[in-house]
Amino acid sequence: MxxxxxxxxxxxxxxxxxxxxxxxxxxxxxxxxxxxxxxxxxxxxxxxxxxxxRRVLPRHRGKSPHQVSYFTRSQQLQHESTVLASMLTLLGVLPPRPPAELPGLARGELLCAAFEAYRALVPGAQISFEHAVFLTAALSRGDQLRLEGCPGCGSLMVTERFPARGRRCHLCAGATHTH
Ligand SMILES: [Zn+2]
Structure with a gap:
């Protein structure tokens, strides 16, 4: 055989x-x-x-991440989400024409590479791998989260599809407040 x-x-x-x-x-x-x-x-x-x-890895027992608001919760997370989403886009983790079958070996390797690049770019990165998987799924569906340019200055940012606040980046939002 x-x-x-x-x-x-x-x-x-x-x-x-x-x-x-x-x-x-x-x-x-x-x-x-x-x-x-x-x-x-x-x-x-x-x-x-x-x-x-020879080390103990923490195993996650509770529910998997499910709240898209996590990614825009703070200025820091907004920034990190944008870096991560940019890596996911640059490395081709997000399929060009969703809805495509997302999980798979080739895309999984790219996902790891994107996550590793994000961790290298952001010191003290907060977003977990599970959240990165969740972000990838949400961005590829495009129904709740998007990576788009700020209408004020064009810088990329992850936004909620139906945001509670305006869709401007924190710099533009800050500028509006001071006027
Ligand atoms: Zn802006």
Whole structure:
């Protein structure tokens, strides 16, 4: 019996992506959705990852992120969301014509690369990987969040589709207040 090389390398890619997701403290359900691995495989992988890494990774038990308002909650988060969304766009994580099937191996690798670039660009970054996955889904649907230019100055920002406040960036909003 001969195992096809294709199938073997695809399995290896799944495992590699799952390990990368684990390193970013992703939830089991997220890893399952993006890699197609079973929960059982993910648990085994997690255990062997722990014994190799010799450290305890916090596992997220509660609900997955679900509030789009998180990304515009503060000036800092607004800034970070914009950097992250820009990376997601630049690296092609967001599909050009939604709704496309989002989770997948190739896009998962790009998602990790975008998240890692964001972490490198923002010291003390607050947005978790799970929130990055949530942001990716929301931006690709485009029904609740968008990455768009501020009408005042054109700088990019993540906005809520139906914002409670005006859609200007904090600099333009500040300028309006002082006038
Ligand atoms: Zn502006």
């Amino acid at each position: 001969r195992i096809s090389d294709d199938r073997y390398s695809r399995e290896r890619l799944r495992m590699e992506l799952a390990l990368r997701f684990l390193g970013h403290e992703a939830r089991t359900q997220t890893i399952r959705a993006w890699t197609g691995l079973s929960d059982d495989r993910i648990r085994k992988l997690y255990r062997s990852y722990l014994s190799q890494a």
